[in-house]
Amino acid sequence: xxxxxxxxxxxxxxxxxxxxxxxxxxxxxxxxxxxxxxxxxxxxxxxxxxxxxxxxxxxxxxxxxxxxxxxxxxxxxxxxxxxxxxxxxxxxxxxxxxxxxxxxxxxxxxxxxxxxxxxxxxxxxxxxxxxxxxxxxxxxxxxxxxxxxxxxxxxxxxxxxxxxxxxxxxxxxxxxxxxxxxxxxxxxxxxxxxxxxxxxxxxxxxxxxxxxxxxxxxxxxxxxxxxxxxxxxxxxxxxxxxxxxxxx
Numbered sequence: 001x002x003x004x005x006x007x008x009x010x011x012x013x014x015x016x017x018x019x020x021x022x023x024x025x026x027x028x029x030x031x032x033x034x035x036x037x038x039x040x041x042x043x044x045x046x047x048x049x050x051x052x053x054x055x056x057x058x059x060x061x062x063x064x065x066x067x068x069x070x071x072x073x074x075x076x077x078x079x080x081x082x083x084x085x086x087x088x089x090x091x092x093x094x095x096x097x098x099x100x101x102x103x104x105x106x107x108x109x110x111x112x113x114x115x116x117x118x119x120x121x122x123x124x125x126x127x128x129x130x131x132x133x134x135x136x137x138x139x140x141x142x143x144x145x146x147x148x149x150x151x152x153x154x155x156x157x158x159x160x161x162x163x164x165x166x167x168x169x170x171x172x173x174x175x176x177x178x179x180x181x182x183x184x185x186x187x188x189x190x191x192x193x194x195x196x197x198x199x200x201x202x203x204x205x206x207x208x209x210x211x212x213x214x215x216x217x218x219x220x221x222x223x224x225x226x227x228x229x230x231x232x233x234x235x236x237x238x239x240x241x242x243x244x245x246x247x248x
Contacts, residue, residue, distance in 0.1 A: 021056075022053070030046075032059075040056075040070075040088050045083055055068075061191060121166070122137070123153040125149070125173065129221070153167075154181070158184070164192050165191075167193070172199060193233075194215045198221065218231075
Protein backbone atom coordinates (compact mmCIF):
# COMPACT_ATOMS: atom_id res chain seq x y z
CA UNK A 1 0.00 0.00 0.00
CA UNK A 2 1.45 3.36 -1.02
CA UNK A 3 1.97 6.41 1.17
CA UNK A 4 -0.90 8.25 -0.56
CA UNK A 5 -3.29 5.51 0.58
CA UNK A 6 -1.87 5.37 4.09
CA UNK A 7 -2.48 9.07 4.64
CA UNK A 8 -6.20 8.38 4.36
CA UNK A 9 -6.07 6.27 7.52
CA UNK A 10 -7.49 7.94 10.62
CA UNK A 11 -5.37 8.83 13.60
CA UNK A 12 -6.33 8.38 17.22
CA UNK A 13 -4.96 9.67 20.51
CA UNK A 14 -3.10 6.40 21.01
CA UNK A 15 -0.57 6.46 23.83
CA UNK A 16 2.35 4.09 24.19
CA UNK A 17 6.12 3.91 24.19
CA UNK A 18 8.70 3.20 21.49
CA UNK A 19 12.17 1.73 21.79
CA UNK A 20 14.32 3.38 19.11
CA UNK A 21 17.35 1.75 17.48
CA UNK A 22 19.53 3.53 14.87
CA UNK A 23 22.32 1.83 12.86
CA UNK A 24 22.27 -1.10 15.26
CA UNK A 25 22.65 1.01 18.40
CA UNK A 26 19.99 1.60 21.04
CA UNK A 27 18.99 5.27 21.11
CA UNK A 28 16.38 5.40 23.88
CA UNK A 29 12.82 5.00 25.05
CA UNK A 30 10.34 7.55 23.72
CA UNK A 31 6.72 8.34 24.41
CA UNK A 32 4.51 7.66 21.39
CA UNK A 33 1.45 9.73 20.48
CA UNK A 34 -0.92 10.35 17.57
CA UNK A 35 -0.35 6.92 16.06
CA UNK A 36 -1.61 5.87 12.64
CA UNK A 37 -0.71 3.07 10.25
CA UNK A 38 1.63 5.52 8.48
CA UNK A 39 3.42 7.25 11.32
CA UNK A 40 3.50 8.64 14.84
CA UNK A 41 4.78 11.44 17.03
CA UNK A 42 7.71 10.58 19.32
CA UNK A 43 8.68 12.52 22.44
CA UNK A 44 11.98 12.04 24.24
CA UNK A 45 15.15 13.73 25.48
CA UNK A 46 17.53 11.89 23.12
CA UNK A 47 18.14 13.98 20.00
CA UNK A 48 16.99 12.75 16.59
CA UNK A 49 17.65 14.52 13.31
CA UNK A 50 15.60 15.10 10.19
CA UNK A 51 16.11 12.24 7.75
CA UNK A 52 17.29 9.73 10.38
CA UNK A 53 16.09 6.20 9.61
CA UNK A 54 15.46 4.16 12.75
CA UNK A 55 13.86 0.92 13.90
CA UNK A 56 10.94 1.35 16.31
CA UNK A 57 9.57 -1.23 18.71
CA UNK A 58 6.10 0.04 19.62
CA UNK A 59 4.66 -0.95 23.01
CA UNK A 60 0.89 -0.35 23.04
CA UNK A 61 -1.68 -1.19 25.70
CA UNK A 62 -3.03 -4.76 25.53
CA UNK A 63 -0.98 -5.56 22.43
CA UNK A 64 2.18 -7.47 21.75
CA UNK A 65 5.03 -5.14 20.71
CA UNK A 66 5.32 -4.50 16.96
CA UNK A 67 8.42 -3.41 15.07
CA UNK A 68 8.47 -0.94 12.18
CA UNK A 69 10.99 1.15 10.30
CA UNK A 70 10.56 4.90 10.38
CA UNK A 71 12.11 8.12 9.12
CA UNK A 72 12.24 11.41 11.02
CA UNK A 73 10.34 14.04 9.03
CA UNK A 74 10.94 17.00 11.33
CA UNK A 75 11.42 18.13 14.91
CA UNK A 76 8.47 19.86 16.56
CA UNK A 77 9.09 22.17 19.53
CA UNK A 78 6.12 23.85 21.18
CA UNK A 79 5.85 25.63 24.56
CA UNK A 80 3.30 23.12 25.89
CA UNK A 81 5.63 20.15 25.38
CA UNK A 82 8.38 19.60 27.92
CA UNK A 83 10.32 17.24 25.60
CA UNK A 84 11.40 17.57 21.96
CA UNK A 85 8.91 15.94 19.58
CA UNK A 86 9.59 14.21 16.29
CA UNK A 87 7.16 13.50 13.47
CA UNK A 88 7.83 10.01 12.11
CA UNK A 89 6.80 8.41 8.81
CA UNK A 90 6.73 4.59 8.75
CA UNK A 91 8.02 2.68 5.72
CA UNK A 92 7.99 -0.93 4.52
CA UNK A 93 5.29 -1.85 7.03
CA UNK A 94 4.18 -5.51 6.70
CA UNK A 95 0.47 -5.94 6.03
CA UNK A 96 -0.22 -7.72 9.33
CA UNK A 97 1.53 -4.98 11.33
CA UNK A 98 -0.30 -2.29 9.38
CA UNK A 99 -3.63 -4.00 10.15
CA UNK A 100 -2.73 -4.31 13.85
CA UNK A 101 -1.82 -0.61 14.08
CA UNK A 102 -5.01 0.37 12.32
CA UNK A 103 -7.06 -1.77 14.74
CA UNK A 104 -5.47 0.06 17.68
CA UNK A 105 -6.41 3.42 16.17
CA UNK A 106 -9.99 2.36 15.42
CA UNK A 107 -10.49 0.93 18.92
CA UNK A 108 -9.17 4.16 20.44
CA UNK A 109 -11.53 6.25 18.35
CA UNK A 110 -14.43 3.97 19.34
CA UNK A 111 -13.56 4.43 23.03
CA UNK A 112 -13.44 8.19 22.56
CA UNK A 113 -16.89 8.06 20.99
CA UNK A 114 -18.23 5.86 23.77
CA UNK A 115 -18.73 2.83 21.53
CA UNK A 116 -15.86 0.61 22.62
CA UNK A 117 -16.12 -3.06 21.81
CA UNK A 118 -15.61 -5.20 24.89
CA UNK A 119 -14.38 -8.72 24.16
CA UNK A 120 -13.99 -11.70 26.47
CA UNK A 121 -12.08 -14.96 26.06
CA UNK A 122 -13.63 -17.99 27.80
CA UNK A 123 -11.10 -20.73 28.60
CA UNK A 124 -12.84 -23.89 29.82
CA UNK A 125 -12.55 -27.59 29.01
CA UNK A 126 -16.32 -28.20 29.14
CA UNK A 127 -18.28 -27.18 26.06
CA UNK A 128 -21.54 -26.72 28.00
CA UNK A 129 -19.85 -24.28 30.36
CA UNK A 130 -18.19 -22.37 27.53
CA UNK A 131 -21.51 -21.99 25.73
CA UNK A 132 -23.28 -20.86 28.90
CA UNK A 133 -20.67 -18.19 29.57
CA UNK A 134 -20.77 -17.00 25.96
CA UNK A 135 -24.57 -16.74 26.11
CA UNK A 136 -24.54 -14.69 29.31
CA UNK A 137 -21.66 -12.49 28.18
CA UNK A 138 -23.59 -11.72 25.00
CA UNK A 139 -26.58 -10.78 27.17
CA UNK A 140 -24.29 -8.30 28.94
CA UNK A 141 -23.25 -6.76 25.62
CA UNK A 142 -19.84 -8.45 25.51
CA UNK A 143 -18.35 -10.08 22.41
CA UNK A 144 -16.81 -13.52 22.99
CA UNK A 145 -14.27 -16.06 21.84
CA UNK A 146 -13.67 -19.50 23.37
CA UNK A 147 -10.79 -21.88 24.01
CA UNK A 148 -10.99 -25.49 25.22
CA UNK A 149 -7.34 -25.79 26.29
CA UNK A 150 -4.33 -23.81 27.41
CA UNK A 151 -2.83 -24.07 23.91
CA UNK A 152 -5.98 -22.69 22.26
CA UNK A 153 -5.99 -19.86 24.79
CA UNK A 154 -2.34 -19.10 24.01
CA UNK A 155 -3.14 -18.96 20.29
CA UNK A 156 -5.86 -16.36 20.94
CA UNK A 157 -3.77 -14.33 23.39
CA UNK A 158 -0.67 -14.26 21.18
CA UNK A 159 -2.61 -12.92 18.20
CA UNK A 160 -1.87 -9.16 18.15
CA UNK A 161 -5.14 -8.49 16.33
CA UNK A 162 -7.25 -9.86 19.20
CA UNK A 163 -8.07 -7.43 22.01
CA UNK A 164 -9.54 -8.98 25.16
CA UNK A 165 -10.67 -6.86 28.10
CA UNK A 166 -11.89 -9.96 30.01
CA UNK A 167 -10.52 -13.50 30.30
CA UNK A 168 -12.49 -16.22 32.13
CA UNK A 169 -10.42 -19.29 33.06
CA UNK A 170 -11.43 -22.74 34.34
CA UNK A 171 -10.15 -22.75 37.92
CA UNK A 172 -9.92 -26.56 37.90
CA UNK A 173 -7.62 -26.98 34.91
CA UNK A 174 -4.42 -28.93 35.43
CA UNK A 175 -2.21 -26.68 37.59
CA UNK A 176 0.54 -26.30 34.98
CA UNK A 177 -1.97 -25.45 32.23
CA UNK A 178 -3.77 -22.95 34.43
CA UNK A 179 -0.46 -21.36 35.39
CA UNK A 180 0.52 -21.12 31.71
CA UNK A 181 -2.77 -19.42 30.81
CA UNK A 182 -2.57 -16.91 33.67
CA UNK A 183 1.05 -16.08 32.84
CA UNK A 184 0.16 -15.62 29.17
CA UNK A 185 -2.65 -13.23 30.14
CA UNK A 186 -0.32 -11.24 32.40
CA UNK A 187 2.24 -10.96 29.59
CA UNK A 188 -0.01 -10.20 26.62
CA UNK A 189 -3.11 -8.58 28.23
CA UNK A 190 -1.92 -7.03 31.51
CA UNK A 191 -4.99 -4.81 31.88
CA UNK A 192 -7.55 -7.58 31.21
CA UNK A 193 -9.94 -8.52 34.02
CA UNK A 194 -9.19 -12.14 34.96
CA UNK A 195 -11.92 -14.39 36.40
CA UNK A 196 -11.52 -17.96 37.65
CA UNK A 197 -14.42 -20.44 37.52
CA UNK A 198 -14.87 -22.74 40.53
CA UNK A 199 -17.34 -25.58 41.02
CA UNK A 200 -17.07 -25.28 44.79
CA UNK A 201 -18.06 -22.16 46.68
CA UNK A 202 -15.33 -22.52 49.29
CA UNK A 203 -12.61 -24.14 47.16
CA UNK A 204 -9.38 -22.51 48.31
CA UNK A 205 -7.18 -22.52 45.18
CA UNK A 206 -9.16 -20.03 43.05
CA UNK A 207 -9.49 -17.69 46.01
CA UNK A 208 -5.75 -17.98 46.68
CA UNK A 209 -5.17 -16.96 43.06
CA UNK A 210 -7.23 -13.82 43.71
CA UNK A 211 -5.38 -13.10 46.93
CA UNK A 212 -2.02 -13.45 45.14
CA UNK A 213 -3.07 -11.12 42.33
CA UNK A 214 -3.24 -13.74 39.56
CA UNK A 215 -7.01 -13.21 39.19
CA UNK A 216 -9.49 -10.45 40.04
CA UNK A 217 -12.53 -12.51 41.06
CA UNK A 218 -14.01 -16.02 41.32
CA UNK A 219 -17.24 -17.12 39.61
CA UNK A 220 -18.84 -20.09 41.39
CA UNK A 221 -20.91 -22.65 39.50
CA UNK A 222 -23.83 -22.49 39.19
CA UNK A 223 -23.75 -18.74 38.64
CA UNK A 224 -26.50 -16.27 37.85
CA UNK A 225 -26.35 -13.51 35.30
CA UNK A 226 -26.37 -11.06 38.20
CA UNK A 227 -23.40 -12.71 39.96
CA UNK A 228 -21.45 -12.83 36.69
CA UNK A 229 -22.17 -9.15 36.08
CA UNK A 230 -21.02 -8.35 39.62
CA UNK A 231 -17.74 -10.21 39.05
CA UNK A 232 -17.27 -8.23 35.85
CA UNK A 233 -18.32 -4.96 37.52
CA UNK A 234 -21.05 -4.43 34.90
CA UNK A 235 -24.77 -3.61 35.04
CA UNK A 236 -27.38 -6.32 34.41
CA UNK A 237 -29.98 -5.72 31.68
CA UNK A 238 -33.53 -5.53 33.01
CA UNK A 239 -34.92 -8.84 31.76
CA UNK A 240 -36.56 -11.50 33.89
CA UNK A 241 -36.08 -14.08 31.14
CA UNK A 242 -32.32 -13.69 31.36
CA UNK A 243 -32.32 -14.35 35.09
CA UNK A 244 -34.35 -17.53 34.51
CA UNK A 245 -31.81 -19.16 32.19
CA UNK A 246 -30.29 -22.39 33.62
CA UNK A 247 -26.55 -22.49 34.23
CA UNK A 248 -24.25 -25.48 34.56
